[in-house]
Amino acid sequence: MSHDRCLYSNMVALSPVLVLTYLSYFHSASCHATVPNMLNVHLVPHTHDDVGWLKTVDQYFYGGRNDIQHAGVQYILDSVVGQLLQNPERRFIYVETAFFYRWWKNQPPSMQKAVRQLVDQGRLEFVNGGWCMSDEATTHYSAVIDQMTLGLRFLNDTFGPCGRPRVAWHIDPFGHAREHASMFAQMGYDGFFFGRLDYQDRTNRIRTLEQELLWRASESLEPPYADLFTGILPNGYNPPKGFCWDQSCDDAPIMDDPDLEDYNVDDVVQRFAAAANSQAMAYKTKHIIMTMGSDFQYENANLWYKNLDKLIRYVNTRQANGSQINVLYSTPSCYLQELHRANLTWTLKTDDFFPYADDAHNFWTGYFTSRPALKRYERVSNGRLQTCNQLEVLGGPSSRKGPFGAGDSETLREAMAVAQHHDAVSGTEKQHVANDYARRLANGWQHCQVVVSNSLAALSGSSAGRIYCDNLNVSACPLTEASKKVTDIHAHSSVKTKIWIEEYFFNRVCVCVCVCVCQFVRATFDPATGLLDSLTNLETHSFLFPFLNLFISLYLLIPETLHLSPPLSFLHLFHDLFLSLPLPPSAPLSLLPQTPELQEVRQQFGPWVSQVIRLHSNSKALEMEWTVGPVPIADGLGKEVITRLDSSIASSGVFYTDSNGREVLRRKKDFRPTWDLRQTEPVAGNYYPINSRAYIKDDKDQLTVVTDRSQGGSSIHDGSLEIMLHRRLLHDDWRGVGEPLNEMSGVFPLGLVVRGRLLLSLTPPALAADAHRPLAQENVLQPLLSFTEGGPPPGSLLEFSGLQAALPPAVHLLTLSQWGQDSLLIRLEHQFQTKESKEHSVPFTVNLQVYTQYTHICTWEPLAAKPLRKPLGDPSMWEVILTPMQIRTFILRVAPRR
């Protein structure tokens, strides 16, 4: 069998979002035959290999620190490949390319050849195939696309079309985002399977046979452009009870020596038939899927396969006696093929799968906020990676090897990819693993700094030393503190790189040009409490009064005795077992030194919460910089801190949150669109992930909050919007981590102090997107500052832009990075939804030649959607159309630089 099996005729295409050389085409040659009219049970051997969780990604790969958890991915892949080679009937799927890539590069050519053959024959199938299985609640779409690109590119380069995953496979993330489904659809996946959803939702879907459905994942993209078949796995991602044959399980093996006391073939066959029949009652077709594996399983694959071989043999043998069950080794693609053949119509779903509760009082909504410092660092690192990528392209080959030495963007790219894992930026890992993710990002940035310095040297013509003050978040930068005069370089991530001199202000996070602070926004404060009491948009005359901002501490009331009995708090979970106390303003309002560019007001709420409210002259948003911590625990109670905005907006129980920083979903308190909710947690059960923004509105006003990281939030009362900022918890929540969320470090021995920024925009609803779309994008991709001592060298270029002309405001250059030696990867996106902006929610035509003045484009590869998608009809070879929320991807072939 050859690659031909995996080709779709001779079409070569790119998917809209990813670079995939071939379109998905499902060929049945590698699937075992099924039996019509019997119940066909598709056994899918798989392992779920967290890219870090209780152990670091390195420890998981090698099997280090097995005292924490027995898991070694190198051995899993060794073992599975060996077992697949032994018996051509067997199948396996592999998911996490971060691990597979590492294993692959250690294999001798003979083994690589054998594995290629397994892939070509469909015996080893990649599913999902990104660098990791990303989190869906706390990730930003741009980082998710990057990590998927990294993994899928490796598979494509290594295995060609047969290595292409056809199925998205998010079996473990704790709830599912609509934007993820939209991305998967646009990446060309044929289907999507996951394991976790709200327990009430599942019960309902079992009853209505709707565990398999069609997800229409975008309100903006024309169907079926973002449609994705979605299957909910029957048992999370575990095997049915009693059929786990991994070394980590205790289930009885098949003991088939008839002379034996323990002979159990009849019992196993009977139990299996019962499990299969019971499962079949919950699905529509004569096919069911069983996930035969779990976390880090198959380290000794022989145990699984030996027993699965026997199971298949003994169960199918009974067909001669009238059994109607047919068992086979299968893969999600083979299963999916059978579902397609069934030719049914699936229920349509247009909302998402948040929040996730595993029972009445266990809502996994705490992790939306857990580890807020890590979540911020991941977001900052994303901006740095984009800057690094762009400057690597613009600076040319000397960016990687130049006056500042050898640098690379791969290290940060891989660190960012690993950080998207559903136990990474989610905050659901052990503390030492969280530290490891941060260390990787810091290390990646060190490599990127060299690229940036080299590139700026090439672009500016000056090799003067550059300092990157990485601790500006705590206002620390030795150079600027010691020096009176610095050269300040902004390498803007949307390819506007400006270099200029000016005074640098200490103790300020941002530096602005002089515009009157009163031009856009007015905020007033209650002289008695120092709290905000009104907010006005001076342009639109939007006015909120009363408008109150409170910090509230939730005291987690965990009786001493309860710490033994699950379920309890709260690395993942958040629930209503709390006493809610507003933190009192403890000091009179303090007005910081005012300048024409900036007005600042400081508020103090007790000894461990403070806030600075800022009005910038050039900004239409009100900035609220909060500082929380160390959260006191001397009383033995864990605490969660929220900030709440109470306004006069008549929101009627409705609020809006974004999905992975992109399209926005409507939320309604105590309500789910697809089933009749029985609300058991009035607060925790109404929390949703906020990746970049949330808002409430009425006919007149919309109050939008733009965040600087992923957080959890809700609107519990009409006119109110709350965001959880920080959490410190003293009990483990029995979801596997085995640690409380009690962050302390060398710098913060008394407990972590976290600082962050919310941007508030008050507008009429019709104008809101015009404000929050660019505001959020600028917040995600903030300027990178570097400093050079002394004045600029004579003759050096002080300002430049990589673009020949500005892009339309609706169009964002999502990705610009080096692809091959003579090729670039470029992604353009339309960043507005349909209907949200009169001015911007329309198609735009972009000329690809305009945007790369520092590169010479020779050709670009055509973009084509899947056969089922609608043709895009671009006006010309160089002009491409972007409709609302569309992302388009190109490989540009470029001439070597002069």
Place this chain on the structure above:
Amino acid sequence: MSHDRCLYSNMVALSPVLVLTYLSYFHSASCHATVPNMLNVHLVPHTHDDVGWLKTVDQYFYGGRNDIQHAGVQYILDSVVGQLLQNPERRFIYVETAFFYRWWKNQPPSMQKAVRQLVDQGRLEFVNGGWCMSDEATTHYSAVIDQMTLGLRFLNDTFGPCGRPRVAWHIDPFGHAREHASMFAQMGYDGFFFGRLDYQDRTNRIRTLEQELLWRASESLEPPYADLFTGILPNGYNPPKGFCWDQSCDDAPIMDDPDLEDYNVDDVVQRFAAAANSQAMAYKTKHIIMTMGSDFQYENANLWYKNLDKLIRYVNTRQANGSQINVLYSTPSCYLQELHRANLTWTLKTDDFFPYADDAHNFWTGYFTSRPALKRYERVSNGRLQTCNQLEVLGGPSSRKGPFGAGDSETLREAMAVAQHHDAVSGTEKQHVANDYARRLANGWQHCQVVVSNSLAALSGSSAGRIYCDNLNVSACPLTEASKKVTDIHAHSSVKTKIWIEEYFFNRVCVCVCVCVCQFVRATFDPATGLLDSLTNLETHSFLFPFLNLFISLYLLIPETLHLSPPLSFLHLFHDLFLSLPLPPSAPLSLLPQTPELQEVRQQFGPWVSQVIRLHSNSKALEMEWTVGPVPIADGLGKEVITRLDSSIASSGVFYTDSNGREVLRRKKDFRPTWDLRQTEPVAGNYYPINSRAYIKDDKDQLTVVTDRSQGGSSIHDGSLEIMLHRRLLHDDWRGVGEPLNEMSGVFPLGLVVRGRLLLSLTPPALAADAHRPLAQENVLQPLLSFTEGGPPPGSLLEFSGLQAALPPAVHLLTLSQWGQDSLLIRLEHQFQTKESKEHSVPFTVNLQVYTQYTHICTWEPLAAKPLRKPLGDPSMWEVILTPMQIRTFILRVAPRR
């Protein structure tokens, strides 16, 4: 490479004890080269697979009940073979043929072929090779020889000369018996390795570099007939600390990606060098052995081999930088070869390695008695197997398939072989596993009953139904209880099978012909207490007065709190943390109905201990039938019960115990022959295993106690001999079992009641062996009773013997069993030691043709010892000489029966 590698020129021979077609000849072709003058570290990958312990042998094989312990031998062999095939450098040894056999028969021919090649090339080497790794303290030599035969025969039949184990390997048994070493020497092993010895002994040997030695294991056999090189492994049977790379271990793997945070090659190499150098200090040569494995390891052999491959590569690479360490994959044979090449003289040892203490207060002497009912049942089963074997031969082919259906001796043979395991008859297994051993024996006996019935039908000419009353130990037999007249058949195990009619007496264990009870022995009792007070041998006029027999309960004083802190009681262990209380006679002496054949006296010691003392008319021994249990535990204290005989013998701290039922060793209180003992446990530290007899003596008298099972015993006071009978203990002893020794069952819900029999012989020392040798042998091989309702059918043969003439009293037919279709296995032994009997301790010549009147012998194969052994010089082809304690083995080719 072919079998030639394993042949010793063209000599074909039988070892004295076992049937092994070829003599041991060590050929170095399969050993990796070593480096002269460097420290050569022999890495021996191995697994230790208990043939039952925490799980049953079936559960271990399949990997069932992994909730108890993760272990599955089928997977170990799958995995190891796969790994050996991947890299020809790798080596593995396998030990337990009970498991290997089972795995082998499930393999397809292609796999069998591959494994044969591994064995031929010395990459897979069998060591020890018996059915199991037998216990040394509680086993009887005849059963040990049988189990070794079963395992080694399989290896020989399957693999030929290359499958022959050259090394005995008892890495786990809890102390080492001299008789085992003697048997191993006679079986032709080149050396013996073990792991456990007294901690003081080890310390001393490390100091004197005597962990490798020459064991002269018999006082009777002429050296070097029973000489055996013996090596004590450095670390039990575990790898050095920090180098366990099994899935069950947590040691860091070798992480050799230099880009990695966790890179540890330098650290591993440095730690390994330190471990090797430290170990080398305790041994004499430039070679050391490291056992790389442990209990049920290598289920996922890749983990081990992948890291060992790296270890060897990285350590040896350092030789270029001056390192003096050379690491290699090796086997015990290859290591032994290097020791032989060193051409050193080893210290001679003539005693044994009992008792075993792992520290000052942890003497493993409790298990000598643990599970006394199982120990008895194993002993009874041994007799039944010998009977079954002999009748299978004598009855001809219809024994296996005859009027009573199909029967076999294999089932019981395998059950007995399994029962020899060091966690079987030793009593050191979990309760459910002990039950499983008993079940296997019972099942084996069911198969043998058919053989016996068929054989007796063929021999007697009557197919009348036969009943075997298996519960006569509790005086229960429905047939004899319900019927007035039965036909009683004794199938005597020393090939004297008599059939006769008589009255059968209820409630009697033995039936005797009428001889005056006063002919040989007189016992007197104190009328006040009912206790024995004198014993007289009327023939020799040996007279003991005072002579006292007491039952003593040891109350184990385990404070409640101590149960958490190891080390404590007592499945394996026995120590002196007890209160010793004699059990008071609670009832006046009761004289049971007296007959000319038998006089009986009943003694009661409180509610749960009683004893019947019997004098049989035809016996020179006094029988003491004790009944103990249920041991009360309402006081929360575990108890051990001993019976103690206090006499006027001036024993001077010296006593004697047998080794595995054969040669006897001298014991001295608070003394060890090879080092200066610091005694820490005055009682437990003086206990030794008693397999068949113990005695004390002075110039005038010898008091010998013959036991009916293996037990622990000692002489703590001069003139005293004590035997521990039963134990019931409420705490686990932290030696892995995780259960207290608290035997209860359906029949004995309040606690196990055990009954047993001691036979006392009082003689002058010079005549003692003449009495106790046959007495012990008769006790081991008791008659089997079967019953037939009504009178014998007319014309049926009522009495026969398989022998044409009686053997000399010194010669015992140890084995007579079917070997092949036309061949028999026969073993003759001289059952006396040198010098212990004037009459019997001399060579005897036996004519092989005499002993088999029911078979027609055509030829027999020559017997030859190893080259280093002395030629035996038999007088003629059919006449063989037996010297004291010699065992000789023959295969007789027989003509088909008429």
